[in-house]
Amino acid sequence: LLDLLKEGGLFVRRLPDKAPTPVWLQLTLENDETSAKIEWRSPQLVLNRAVNKDGLALDACRLVRASNASDAQCFSGSAPAGKDADLCFTFVSDTARAVFEA
Numbered sequence: 001l002l003d004l005l006k007e008g009g010l011f012v013r014r015l016p017d018k019a020p021t022p023v024w025l026q027l028t029l030e031n032d033e034t035s036a037k038i039e040w041r042s043p044q045l046v047l048n049r050a051v052n053k054d055g056l057a058l059d060a061c062r063l064v065r066a067s068n069a070s071d072a073q074c075f076s077g078s079a080p081a082g083k084d085a086d087l088c089f090t091f092v093s094d095t096a097r098a099v100f101e102a
Helices: 003-008 067-074
Strands: 009-014 023-030 036-040 052-055 060-066 088-093 096-102
Touching: 003 009, 003 023, 009 067, 036 096, 067 088, 067 096
Parallel strands: none
Antiparallel strands: 009 023, 009 096, 023 036, 036 052, 060 088, 088 096
């Protein structure tokens, strides 16, 4: 997953009680490699610039885990199961939770 995120890829962002949204998800490192951030944005560029960009500093993350029952609200009320569960992961910080599906 780490190598994939460094290159960036198309994933689905899951939000509670909202339709799934395709996003470009990528791990970015500062030039001096002292900090990293997981960023997501609209998969389309406008005038060669990213739009709807958001992210989470990795040093603020308490946990990166497989999505589970506590994320059910992001999956229309039922947690992912079986093979679907293998494709879903969640970044958790003290102030935010970001759920994605490959």
